[in-house]
Structure formats: structure tokens, C-alpha cells
Amino acid sequence: MTDLLLRNGRIMDPANGLDGPGDILVRNGRIEAVGHGIPAPDGCLLVDVTGRWVTPGLVDLHVHLREPGEEYKETIASGTRAAAAGGFTAVAAMPNTLPPNDSAAVTRFILERARDAGNARVHPVAAITKGRAGKELSEFDDLLRAGAAAFSDDGSPVRDAGLMRIALEYARGLDALIISHAEEPALSEGGCVNEGRISTLLGLKGIPWAAEDIAVFRDVALAELTGARLHVAHVSTRGAVEIIRRAKGRGARVSAETAPHYFSLTEEAVLGFDTRAKMNPPLRTEEDRQAIIEGLTDGTLDVIATDHAPHSSLEKDVEFPLAANGIIGLETAFPLSLALVRAGRLDPADLVRLLSTTPAQILGIPGGALRPGDRADIAVFDPERPFEVTPENLFSASHNTPFLGTTLTGRAVLTLVGGRIVHNLLGTGGRTESP
Numbered sequence: 001m002t003d004l005l006l007r008n009g010r011i012m013d014p015a016n017g018l019d020g021p022g023d024i025l026v027r028n029g030r031i032e033a034v035g036h037g038i039p040a041p042d043g044c045l046l047v048d049v050t051g052r053w054v055t056p057g058l059v060d061l062h063v064h065l066r067e068p069g070e071e072y073k074e075t076i077a078s079g080t081r082a083a084a085a086g087g088f089t090a091v092a093a094m095p096n097t098l099p100p101n102d103s104a105a106v107t108r109f110i111l112e113r114a115r116d117a118g119n120a121r122v123h124p125v126a127a128i129t130k131g132r133a134g135k136e137l138s139e140f141d142d143l144l145r146a147g148a149a150a151f152s153d154d155g156s157p158v159r160d161a162g163l164m165r166i167a168l169e170y171a172r173g174l175d176a177l178i179i180s181h182a183e184e185p186a187l188s189e190g191g192c193v194n195e196g197r198i199s200t201l202l203g204l205k206g207i208p209w210a211a212e213d214i215a216v217f218r219d220v221a222l223a224e225l226t227g228a229r230l231h232v233a234h235v236s237t238r239g240a241v242e243i244i245r246r247a248k249g250r251g252a253r254v255s256a257e258t259a260p261h262y263f264s265l266t267e268e269a270v271l272g273f274d275t276r277a278k279m280n281p282p283l284r285t286e287e288d289r290q291a292i293i294e295g296l297t298d299g300t301l302d303v304i305a306t307d308h309a310p311h312s313s314l315e316k317d318v319e320f321p322l323a324a325n326g327i328i329g330l331e332t333a334f335p336l337s338l339a340l341v342r343a344g345r346l347d348p349a350d351l352v353r354l355l356s357t358t359p360a361q362i363l364g365i366p367g368g369a370l371r372p373g374d375r376a377d378i379a380v381f382d383p384e385r386p387f388e389v390t391p392e393n394l395f396s397a398s399h400n401t402p403f404l405g406t407t408l409t410g411r412a413v414l415t416l417v418g419g420r421i422v423h424n425l426l427g428t429g430g431r432t433e434s435p
């Protein structure tokens with residue numbers, strides 16, 4: 001492994017109060033020094049990162065890597081390569097694979113595949129219930145021992161409130177994290193867009209905001225009842241933000257994420273029956289979008305996660321109601337989040353906190369900071385670099401994103417995992433990849 005010196009970047013590490021020009025020396029896979037005018041040791045690769053942001057590697061609490069079972073959409077190798085291209089050095093992989101990750105064997109398989117690929121660290125999220133069927137709890141103990149980082153039935157809610165309560169009690173005893181896919185199916189079933197003006201206009205069955213708010217309220221109440229840690233996935237409504245804000249005010253052990261599409265787009269994006277903008281929860285109204293941004297600004301929402309959900313044209317090039325939910329997000333998350341900084345809604349330090357520091361803390365994994373001695377999981381971004389979102393420029397095996405054909409601003413130009421170069425657009429040393 002080559003040692004390297006990142007010279008003259010904007011070092012951004014809110015965990016240590018750093019935001020200013022400096023150098024980082026990486027040796028033997030770890031951060032050896034952070035400071036000014038660090039001399040380059042012999043044989044060290046010198047990388048000039050003037051004008052670039054140097055941050056802890058981003059941490060994504062919510063991705064779907066599709067392996068095992070749907071490798072034609074994405075593999076652990078291609079999904080983690082997309083992560084590296086987005087500046088992510090660690091991702092939490094949701095369990096709705098085929099078979100679902102409800103066993104130590106599947107958890108270990110995912111970890112082995114991730115190690116073989118070597119592009120990013122993968123933290124498997126195991127299913128709360130066996131087969132994600134909502135009937136019987138999976139073996140939390142076994143799964144934690146095999147390397148599961150958290151539990152979720154993501155893709156589906158746990159319908160039975162009594163079972164969710166038991167899951168939270170069990171998780172509390174193990175200090176494990178439960179991630180809630182908050183959806184009341186009695187209200188959402190058959191829906192494919194936000195219920196309101198657009199659903200009426202298009203003649204599509206809607207999913208009301210109440211389907212999310214009720215479920216968030218239920219799971220937050222159960223977290224308070226049991227004292228367990230709860231993380232609410234993909235918050236999309238104004239009401240959910242308010243419920244979480246109030247719960248935090250009472251001291252509940254609740255954290256929450258939203259995804260870039262919920263603060264970048266509204267339900268208008270599905271006009272023309274564009275299945276690339278179909279997801280669950282659906283894109284909401286401008287009022288919801290503003291409430292999501294407000295939630296990020298005041299700390300109600302702790303994390304920006306991508307909910308990276310690759311699908312092939314088989315699932316997307318079909319009639320709107322039949323199309324699969326979800327969009328890819330690993331490679332567009334940084335530029336879309338950066339747009340909030342440009343708009344004056346977030347500080348650059350908030351961005352690093354939301355995309356790296358806090359998700360690492362919630363998951364209880366190393367990373368999210370740039371301390372000497374830490375393993376060198378580092379991302380370097382060019383905040384001015386245009387990123388044309390085309391199939392050729394994406395590393396994900398799927399291209400289902402409503403941002404396809406647009407040009408975003410800001411891109412990861414160098415990503416290191418344990419000091420190894422896993423993504424490099426600088427054309428300097430190491431393994432250089434196109435584009």
C-alpha cells in the first residue's frame with residue numbers, strides 16, 4: 001500500500017472542529033498526521049488537493065445492493081464501486097435481498113463479498129422478522145455475532161405493533177439499533193404517488209401523508225415505551241418531521257434520516273408518468289420539501305441517506321402503477337446535498353455531519369472523523385466539478401434516477417478506504433479510473 005500526502009486541501013472534520021486549509025498524511029492505511037506543511041516522507045505519493053474538500057469518508061445508512069438474488073440490478077461489487085464514486089466509504093445494506101438477510105449465513109456472505117470487492121465497507125442490516133414476513137422475530141443474537149449492524153424490515157413495515165414492541169425490547173437488551181420503515185399499509189396499499197393534486201390529475205391511487213405520520217408516531221411511541229434506540233428511515237412528510245422533533249424534545253432515543261430526493265424534488269416530478277421518479281415513500285409537496293430542509297437545518301433530521309435502490313429497465317419501463325419503487329442515489333447524493341449549501345440552507349460543516357459523522361455514530365462504527373490514528377477512510381470532493389449524470393458516467397449497474405440527463409455540480413474525485421485508493425478522478429498515482 002502506498003503512503004500518501006494530501007496537500008493543501010480544505011480539511012473538513014466537524015467532529016474535531018476542523019475547517020480550513022491543511023494536509024493529511026496517510027501511512028499504513030491510517031491517518032498519521034493532520035496539519036500544515038507536513039513534509040512528505042520518502043516514497044510517499046504526493047497529491048495536490050488545492051481547492052478540494054477533504055472530508056471523512058461518507059457513510060450511507062440506507063442502501064440496497066441487491067445481492068444475493070438480483071445481481072442483474074446491482075452487485076455488492078458494483079454497488080460499492082458506485083459508493084466509492086460518490087465519496088462513500090461505508091454503507092449499510094438493507095435486508096430485502098433474495099433470500100432476505102435474516103440469517104447469519106446471508107450476513108456473512110454479504111461481508112465476504114464486500115471484502116472481496118474492497119470498494120467500501122459494508123454493514124449488513126438484518127431483517128427484524130424471519131423472511132421479512134412480519135410474523136416471527138429473527139435471531140438477533142446470531143445476526144449480531146455474524147456482523148449485522150442494525151435491524152430493519154425495510155421495504156416493508158412491521159405491521160404488528162405488538163411484534164414491533166417486542167423487537168424494540170429485545171434490541172434494547174442487546175443495545176441494537178432498529179430502523180423503522182414507517183408506513184401504515186392499510187392507507188398506502190395500491191398507492192403509487194403522493195395523494196393529492198398530482199394523483200388526481202394523473203388518475204393514480206395516492207399514498208396520503210398520514211400513512212407515514214401514523215407509522216412514525218407509532219414507532220416513536222414504542223421506542224419511548226421500551227427505551228430502545230430507533231432510527232426512522234426516509235422521512236418525507238412535514239408531519240413526520242414534527243413528530244420526531246417533539247419526541248427529541250422529550251429526550252427520546254430517536255434519530256432520523258431523509259434522502260436527497262425528498263429535499264430536491266416534489267411530486268411534480270412524476271408528471272408525464274415518469275417511473276424514474278417513483279419511490280416509496282413517494283415524492284411529496286413543496287410544503288413537505290421545505291419542512292424536510294427545515295428538519296435538516298435544526299437537527300431534527302440527523303442524517304442524509306440515499307436509499308440507493310437500483311432497478312433495471314424490466315422493472316421501470318412499464319406502466320406507472322406496475323413500476324418498481326426506488327431510485328439510485330450513491331453518486332448523486334453529494335452534489336444534491338451541496339445544492340442546499342449553495343442555497344444557504346446548510347453550512348458545509350452540517351453537510352459533513354449529515355453525510356458522515358452522525359451516520360457513523362448512529363451505526364456505532366469507526367469513521368466520520370479525521371483523527372490521527374483513525375483508519376484512513378477519506379473522501380476528496382471538487383465542489384465545482386460538473387457531473388453529467390449519464391449511464392456512461394455512473395458506476396452503478398442501474399441507471400434509474402430522475403436526475404439522468406441533468407448536470408449536477410460537485411463530485412468525489414478521490415476516495416480512500418483504509419488508505420487504499422478506490423476511486424480516483426485526479427489522474428494522479430494509484431489506480432486511475434474513467435470517467
Ligand SMILES: [Zn+2]
Pocket residue numbers: 154155156181233234280
Ligand atoms: Zn424503506
